[in-house]
Amino acid sequence: MNKAEILVIGSGPAGLKASLSAADQGAGVTLVERDLFLGGQLVKQTHMFFGSREQYASERGFKIAEKLTAAVEEHPGVRVLKGAAALGYYDDNVVTLEMKGRVVPVSYDAMIMATGAQENTLMFPNCDLPGIYGAGAVQTLMNVYGVLPGKRVAMLGAGNIGVIVSYQLLQAGVEVPAIIEAAPEIGAYHVHASKVRRMGVPIYTSQTVVSAHGTDTLEKVIIVKLDGSWQPVPGTEKELDVDVLCIAVGLTPLTEILFQAGCEMAYIPELGGHVPRRSAVMETSVPNIYIAGDVSGIEEASAAMVEGTIAGLTAAFNLGYGRDSYDKKIAAANLELDALRKGPTGEKIRTGLQNLKRTVEVRQ
Amino acid sequence: MLKKTGVPTSGQVEAVKPSPERLAEGPVVIVECFQEIPCDPCYTACKRGGFLPFEDINDLPRMDFAKCNGCGICIGACPGLAVFVVDETYAEDKALLMIPWEFLPVPEEGSIVKGLNREGDVLADVEVKKVRSAGSHNQTSILTLIVPKKYAHDIRSIRVD
């Protein structure tokens, strides 16, 4: 059987950093990615990142992906398997991978799940019409493959993804007639909102899409104002002619394998749904299974990178690697993570993590 | 209101403006960053001490306008594209305005484009004086515009027709 000392599932910001930090400590890492290239969702991020130097602030996401991918591929301690989808968990530390149509079992000593998240959908009449796409999916189509999603694209959701993708639609030359947000306030960083606003894109808060229309594909959506209790205000319906509606209403962690492995899970809305309980250093309730990035709770890529570092260091440490430097490196990473979460924009994640901690005390 | 529309209030804009005395001395930075987010590249980009040290990465930028010479290096470093430079000493009724630009076309030097306010409305025709790259590894362009002085604190974007 294929043997991996540390098996890392997923090569987004968390998985790449986890691989590098574990391999730097001397552990042997096998990094598994279902796509044919590494980088996860970093590869389509054309905007400059926030954070500080340690998380590559001011660099564009796809450039960070290039940098980390090169570091991983050059690292003698990391074996990379692309086009390999993790299918399932089996007892005795085995995960099966689908590679070129074959099922390949891999056994591991430690596993770091960095599977990320998937986009949420929203229910309204005709929400399944072709032309209604995930905002992240449109970002992939546009920024990775250079294909325009449509001519006039409305955005539903004014969180960071919705507003950033709107800006990127403008960069690709697409008209964005509106960003629609059901909440009374913009969820995105306000600087992102100002960027699209000064290009003439209106942001409608306290409004939502009530229905979509079109024969085979999307032709228009009806938007409506919402009152203080999120109910549609009769008579405020407005038609918006668009051939694409992007849905940017949040993400859900991709936790299937963690459920299969029997990790204790808890439903924490602030973290995006079901997430595994974890120790302070990212170990789940199942020994030797660690987590990092959006699978552990929806957050920015900068935090995912630091969580990856923590999970990688700890997985290596528990296998006997890097015992001398562990405390110092973990302390540095924790400082970074605390700083990222400290401000007002970190409130949701702080609340989520508090609520998760309250559900049960996890072994350290 | 910023958190409802993406447009800062005039009070917010006034609060980050350098003093009239400092504006009368020459080019100076204006940082329209009104929300505490974990981000500090403006501070690390400036080598002149124009940004006061961050105690916490979530701090709002605080300025020492006396140390700023309006070089604009922080414009391309700001991931939020929230940094501008204004030079009110350019001419009697014209000011120079530096803005970040990440769209196509990148306007030609000497061309006339539409100057837009923070809501994307056209305020005036403006001339593009200079176009430079924010750096070899940064695809943001920095445009220097000649704008009517009365709009130096209102124009924040352009449209190239």
Add this chain to the structure above:
Amino acid sequence: MRIQVHPILEFKKGKKISFTYDGKTVEGYEGEPIAAALHAAGVRVLSHSRNFKRPRGFWCAIGNCSSCNMSVNGIPNVRTCVEPLQDGMIVETQQGKGVIGGVPGE
């Protein structure tokens, strides 16, 4: 519809190749997802819902949602949003659950 010029990105495209979509010849670039090539060619309906035969298109772009499943070279339920395009591929709108090894799905 493809992006010709972009302020930030340069697109590294594969070789231009052709494939068939429901019998019609369509051009695309080798290695890009089949669904991307179809979308660029203006094809937005990729599948139909099982019970009510409602048109379905691209949705998640990460191979999770099954909205883009089509028959490719006779193999049903291929996730076209992640399956790389190859020269001469036969891409067809799938009827029902598809047939594997001569056994039709329900």
